Amino acid sequence: MPVNGRKRMVTITINKNQYLAEEGEIFLLTAMRLKIDIPHLCYEKALDPYGSCRLCMVEVVTCGKTEMTPACTIKVHNGLEILTDTPEVIKHRNILFELYLAEAPKSEVIKEMAAKYGVTKTRFLKKIVHD
Ligand code: FES
Structure with a gap:
């Protein structure tokens, strides 16, 4: 959530490496900003995430288990762990x-x-x- 108009930064893990990221940002955009390559076709920043092409699938790690999820539908939160490769x-x-x-x-x-x-x-x- 923004505090005084500023985005809150949280710690996330991508491919076992830790990064600071904006809470609430679409994970695909975070990955792109961090130069972590994830293919995508249908994501358009101006529209709500649609998740139809499925090319941006990544694995979300929760309690040691993974779940395939479109990167364009994931919102960044503290402790988010993602595997892209x-x-x-x-x-x-x-x-x-x-x-x-x-x-x-x-x-x-x-x-x-x-x-x-x-x-x-x-x-x-x-x-x-x-x-
Ligand atoms: S960009 Fe198409 S499902 Fe994510």
């Missing part, structure tokens, strides 16, 4: 990139983003539905 996160992200490549094979945005994460091919076929 686990094998589960990478596997999830790569499958999504393959699905997007199948869905939009001509999209340069998707191709470039997927290639940045090492995904250049898809094993999925786009299903064409006829009336």
Whole structure:
């Protein structure tokens, strides 16, 4: 909560490293400011978080357990612990990139983003539905 118009800074942990971050800020924005790379397609600062592309999935650690959650729907709070590069996160992200490549094979945005994460091919076929 802002105190005297100033954001309160809290301590969070990302990939086992501690950082100061603004309480209440969307975690995806915090990560971007800290230069921690998380792919994302649907987040738009001017809109409420929608969480539809699922490319920004990270693992939230709570009491030693992890839960996959879109980074654009997480609000920063003191003690927040996030993992952005686990094998589960990478596997999830790569499958999504393959699905997007199948869905939009001509999209340069998707191709470039997927290639940045090492995904250049898809094993999925786009299903064409006829009336
Ligand atoms: S940016 Fe799309 S779900 Fe987070």
